[in-house]
Amino acid sequence: MSDELQELKEHAEAAEHNPSLAPISLTMAILAVLVASISLLGHRAHTEEVILQNKISDEWAFFQAKSIRRHTDELFADITSVIAAKDTAQAAKLHEKYAQEAERYRDEQKELEAKARELEEETKHERRRADRFDLGEAILEIALVITSITLLSGRRLFWILGMLLGIAGIALGVSGLLL
Secondary structure: OHHHHHHHHHHHHHHHHOHHHHHHHHHHHHHHHHHHHHHHHHHHHHHHHHHHHHHHHHHHHHHHHHHHHHHHHHHHHHHHHHOOOOOHHHHHHHHHHHHHHHHHHHHHHHHHHHHHHHHHHHHHHHHHHHHHHHHHHHHHHHHHHHHHHHHHHOOHHHHHHHHHHHHHHHHHHHHHHHO
16 A cells, blocks of 8 residues: 555656646545545455354354254153153153253254344345445556556546546445445
8 A cells, every 4th residue: 555655646746747637646546545445344344244254153053052952852851751760750850851951942043043044144245245345446446547547648538437437436335335
């Protein structure tokens, strides 16, 4: 980024000697600020995506732990129903306890699965936002380069093309905010 700022400074100094270059240099400065802004938004969106992905992993791990506990309780409930016991009342009590725990874990798993699926949707949404920011950043960088060609060639067509691409990059960045 410091190279871009140095280049902009040089263009600004050149514009002092040739006032017709001032609008082009101003356009380049604005594009550089927009590139930095959209880039920052893209980095933050990617960071949020990674955080959400970690939360999803945690939820599925918790889901798996509940599944293991549920299967263990179901196993104990099954064993208490088929093994002959000296105290049948106590065996029935244990059977009921493990059956209830297994059912509780089953209910908790439904909640965990719903939460994990919701987080997966949030992650997809954040990924789409990050992709738009990334594409907007790339188009703005191209716009900046094309605009700078105006300084080398003296042809205003490159300036106009750079501004049009800049508008497209801005639109993509804004669409990432609104998504």
